[in-house]
Amino acid sequence: xxxxTLLRVALGELERAVMAQLWSAEEPLTVRDVHDRxxxxxxxxxxxxxxxxxxxxxxxxxxxxxxxxxxxxxxSREQMAAELMLDALGDVGEDRTAALVxxxxxxxxxxxxxxxxxxxxxxxxxxxxxxxxxxx
Amino acid sequence: MASVWLTGLALVLAGPVPALLARxxxxxxxxxxxxxxxxxxxxxxVLAAVGSALAAPExxxxxxxxxxxxxxxxxxxxxxxxxxxxxxxxxxxxxxxxLLAVRTRVRRARHRDMIDLLARAEEVDAGGSxxxxxxxxxLDGAVPFAYCVPGRVGSEGRVVVTGAALQTLCPKELRAVxxxxxxxxxxxxxxxxxxxxxxxxxxxxxxxxxxxxxxxALLLEMLADDAGRRRVGDDAMAGALDAFASSDRAGYxxxxxxxxxxxxxxxxxxRALAVGTYLAAVALVVVPTITIVIPWLTDALPTxxxx
Numbered sequence: 001x002x003x004x005t006l007l008r009v010a011l012g013e014l015e016r017a018v019m020a021q022l023w024s025a026e027e028p029l030t031v032r033d034v035h036d037r038x039x040x041x042x043x044x045x046x047x048x049x050x051x052x053x054x055x056x057x058x059x060x061x062x063x064x065x066x067x068x069x070x071x072x073x074x075x076s077r078e079q080m081a082a083e084l085m086l087d088a089l090g091d092v093g094e095d096r097t098a099a100l101v102x103x104x105x106x107x108x109x110x111x112x113x114x115x116x117x118x119x120x121x122x123x124x125x126x127x128x129x130x131x132x133x134x135x136x
Numbered sequence: 137m138a139s140v141w142l143t144g145l146a147l148v149l150a151g152p153v154p155a156l157l158a159r160x161x162x163x164x165x166x167x168x169x170x171x172x173x174x175x176x177x178x179x180x181x182v183l184a185a186v187g188s189a190l191a192a193p194e195x196x197x198x199x200x201x202x203x204x205x206x207x208x209x210x211x212x213x214x215x216x217x218x219x220x221x222x223x224x225x226x227x228x229x230x231x232x233x234x235l236l237a238v239r240t241r242v243r244r245a246r247h248r249d250m251i252d253l254l255a256r257a258e259e260v261d262a263g264g265s266x267x268x269x270x271x272x273x274x275l276d277g278a279v280p281f282a283y284c285v286p287g288r289v290g291s292e293g294r295v296v297v298t299g300a301a302l303q304t305l306c307p308k309e310l311r312a313v314x315x316x317x318x319x320x321x322x323x324x325x326x327x328x329x330x331x332x333x334x335x336x337x338x339x340x341x342x343x344x345x346x347x348x349x350x351x352x353a354l355l356l357e358m359l360a361d362d363a364g365r366r367r368v369g370d371d372a373m374a375g376a377l378d379a380f381a382s383s384d385r386a387g388y389x390x391x392x393x394x395x396x397x398x399x400x401x402x403x404x405x406x407r408a409l410a411v412g413t414y415l416a417a418v419a420l421v422v423v424p425t426i427t428i429v430i431p432w433l434t435d436a437l438p439t440x441x442x443x
Contacts, residue, residue: 085277098240100283
């Protein structure tokens, strides 16, 4: 494995760990919160970088709270899993964009329907941005 | 005369030829050559359409004006109309292709990000089916499913299988599926599909671009099946297809039936058929250029003052 690959693997693992903390948290966390919860020998700035990367990818929401930023997962783990499978299963028929190449096209739309429903029911604790009213 | 020939060629290549080629059975024994032939048909059709758009105004000019009158305004209008017609065809194709390419890459990047976060941490033994530069990811999921997400240049592609797929497949079948997906990634089959998807989006109704897109998609699957067969064997590849298709409540899709039949009847392409198909593909692009376009250019360019 090259150094670049090793670094990428390590970074990927770190992103997963940070995401796990955000998912298990009741409320948005500051960088310090995430750093403390991770319980490993990590520089504060490393955690900040990882959170910044996740925010840039649109997987984490960043909100201003006084002087600090707080971070929350953009969607729950279940919603993200449903979105992922929907993206994969939905790339057939007329919607096909060749973004993914499936081994066998799932002809039955039943799974896609079930996943759409799963996505439409918001999970407890993590309000999706689209669900929030304009006033809030 | 050239404009009549080019228009006729464009019509034939956009209608009857794709219809026939989509229904042909011999293509499945030489999928690689057949895909090249499809690409050649598509390129020749677009070139003929652009050529006829360019040539038609000049032909009208010749038909209705005396040689001495073919100057000034009449000539300017003819050249302008030709340029606009040809430009419309090319611009439509380019715009659709660029938009599709951008959206596809954004969607893939997001998909890869989410997979990396959600995949199970455990390693699966790919049995040497994965080459360097590809990552295998296992997702929790009740639907047996396998697919690949091409990476960007310099970043890894992902082969994704669901937990249900791992339970459904025996180790040899899993290796066959991974080899199949790896073949898609290594040979950049996604780029071929993208081209035909763009062609269909740009010219959806009049021409038989949907047949082309779907036929090419199936041929690419067959090509990847062959990679799996070479690596793991016919039985494992067929077994994997069977396992996936029979787990689907909707049953076997027609494409899966064709792929299964093809593996079980041990279809292997003759070298002669493949060579003939490649030659036809080259001829489709080269022959019209030599017999129609070059004589027309030598004839028409002096009219507009180019010598």
